[in-house]
Amino acid sequence: MRATRTLAALDEIGAGDHVCQLLNPSDDVMDRSRAFIADGALFGDKVVIVGRVPQAPGDLASRVLDPARLRDSLLAAVRREAASAEREGYRSLRVFHHVTSDGSAQEAEQLLRSELDLEEFAAGSGAVVVCAYSGADWAASTLDKVRCVHPHHLGSRPASPAFQVYRTAKDGWTLNGVVDADGATAFGAILRTLLQQTVTVRLLCHALDFFDAAGMSALSDAARCLPDRKVVLEGTNETVRLAWELSGFADPSIPVVMAP
Structure with a gap:
C-alpha cells in the first residue's frame, strides 16, 4: 500500500514514489540531475532527465527528454522508456x-x-x-495544485498540503x-481533470478528516461539470x-455518492 x-x-x-521537490534559488539542476543518475546507478535503474536543457553536458545529453520535442505526450514517452528499461x-x-x-x-x-498521469504511471509501474x-x-x-497530487514531498517547503489525492488502487484514488x-x-x-478522463471517479476516503462548506461546494460543482459523470467517496466518516x-x-441532482 502506498503512503x-x-x-x-x-x-x-x-519504488513507485512520485515526489514533488521545491527547489531553492541556489539549487543547481545539473548537479541534482547528476546526483539522481548516481543514485539510479547504485540500484541498477535506468535514469532519464525530462526538461529543456539546450546545452546539456555530454554525460547528460543522452538521457535528456525535451518535452517540446516529443512526438506525443510525456506519459507516452516515459512508458516507452520504462519498457526499454525492462528489455535492457x-x-x-x-x-x-x-x-x-x-x-x-x-x-x-x-x-x-500531466502530474495526475505521472502519478498513475508511478503507482502502476513502480x-x-x-x-x-x-x-x-x-x-x-499552481504550486498548491501540483503539490496536492504528489504523495511524497522534498525540498525547501517539504510540509505536506492540507489534503492529497493520489493513486492507490487499480480503479481508485485516495483522498486524505x-x-x-x-x-x-x-x-x-483536480476532480474536474479526473472527470474529463473517466465517467466515475472513485475516491478512497478512510483518511479524509473533513470537508468544510467551500470543500463540499467544490465537490458538488466538479461532479456536475460534465454530463453523465459521478464521484463516489468510499470510507467516509460519519462527520463527513x-x-x-x-x-x-x-x-439526487448532485452526482456524488457518500459511502461508509
Whole structure:
C-alpha cells in the first residue's frame, strides 16, 4: 500500500514514489540531475532527465527528454522508456522532471493533467518520478495544485498540503486530510481533470478528516461539470456524511455518492 511521506533527501526515495521537490534559488539542476543518475546507478535503474536543457553536458545529453520535442505526450514517452528499461535488464526506471513554464494560458490545466498521469504511471509501474519546481518561476496557486497530487514531498517547503489525492488502487484514488476554503479551488480543479478522463471517479476516503462548506461546494460543482459523470467517496466518516447531508448536498441532482 502506498503512503504519503516527507523525504529529507533524494536517496530516501523508493519504488513507485512520485515526489514533488521545491527547489531553492541556489539549487543547481545539473548537479541534482547528476546526483539522481548516481543514485539510479547504485540500484541498477535506468535514469532519464525530462526538461529543456539546450546545452546539456555530454554525460547528460543522452538521457535528456525535451518535452517540446516529443512526438506525443510525456506519459507516452516515459512508458516507452520504462519498457526499454525492462528489455535492457534494468531494475526499473527513474525520471527526474525539471518542470519549466511555457507561459501558455492553458499551462496550469495541462500541468495538472500531466502530474495526475505521472502519478498513475508511478503507482502502476513502480517507477520513481521526481518533479522539481523552482518556486520563483510558478504562481503559488499552481504550486498548491501540483503539490496536492504528489504523495511524497522534498525540498525547501517539504510540509505536506492540507489534503492529497493520489493513486492507490487499480480503479481508485485516495483522498486524505482536510478540504477547506484554502484548498477548495485546487480540489475542484483536480476532480474536474479526473472527470474529463473517466465517467466515475472513485475516491478512497478512510483518511479524509473533513470537508468544510467551500470543500463540499467544490465537490458538488466538479461532479456536475460534465454530463453523465459521478464521484463516489468510499470510507467516509460519519462527520463527513452528516455535514454533507445537513448542508443540503445529499440531493439526487448532485452526482456524488457518500459511502461508509
